[in-house]
Amino acid sequence: MQGFFERVKADFDWIKFRVGHKFAFRAPRTVFFEDYRSESDVLKKSVQVNNGAMLKKGVQYNPNSTEQIFYLLLFHEIGHAVLGHKDFLTDVERLKMERAAWEEARKFCKKYDVFYDEDRVEREMDTYRDWLHSRSVCKTCGLTRFQTLDGQYHCPRCNEILGIMGKK
Numbered sequence: 001m002q003g004f005f006e007r008v009k010a011d012f013d014w015i016k017f018r019v020g021h022k023f024a025f026r027a028p029r030t031v032f033f034e035d036y037r038s039e040s041d042v043l044k045k046s047v048q049v050n051n052g053a054m055l056k057k058g059v060q061y062n063p064n065s066t067e068q069i070f071y072l073l074l075f076h077e078i079g080h081a082v083l084g085h086k087d088f089l090t091d092v093e094r095l096k097m098e099r100a101a102w103e104e105a106r107k108f109c110k111k112y113d114v115f116y117d118e119d120r121v122e123r124e125m126d127t128y129r130d131w132l133h134s135r136s137v138c139k140t141c142g143l144t145r146f147q148t149l150d151g152q153y154h155c156p157r158c159n160e161i162l163g164i165m166g167k168k
């Protein structure tokens with residue numbers, strides 16, 4: 001029986017799968033995944049967990065199992081690759097890409113019979129939102145700054161003050 005991961009790799013044979021220190025996508029077509037102590041063991045378990053026949057028999061599986069999370073995160077990165085994502089300039093753009101990649105992951109989960117953990121996905125989205133928020137706050141005055149298309153942040157208050165000072 002072919003390993004589940006092997007099947008996914010074969011289905012996306014145009015993607016380069018590489019072991020990394022975290023799940024990530026690098027344009028145009030490299031997906032990094034976290035290493036496990038024993039990959040063969042993960043594969044064995046993943047085959048069991050994702051075996052539709054077993055699920056139909058009512059065999060319980062833990063939706064938070066490592067394998068389910070592994071494939072959920074992997075599918076997200078594959079989503080970036082399939083959508084042809086490139087580097088983003090603005091954070092809002094990034095947020096849109098993340099959401100789009102999760103929607104792709106949803107399709108793959110359905111196709112491969114992997115549990116699409118909505119809560120987990122929303123937690124991931126929250127980390128991007130928190131990240132975006134922390135980047136947008138002005139360190140000088142605490143006001144929410146805006147980002148221009150070149151990726152630069154500008155504070156409406158501090159920039160205006162600088163502008164006035166510059167004109168003097």
Ligand SMILES: [Zn+2]
Binds near residue numbers: 101
């Ligand atoms: Zn992503």
Ligand SMILES: [Zn+2]
Binds near residue numbers: 139141158
């Ligand atoms: Zn400011």
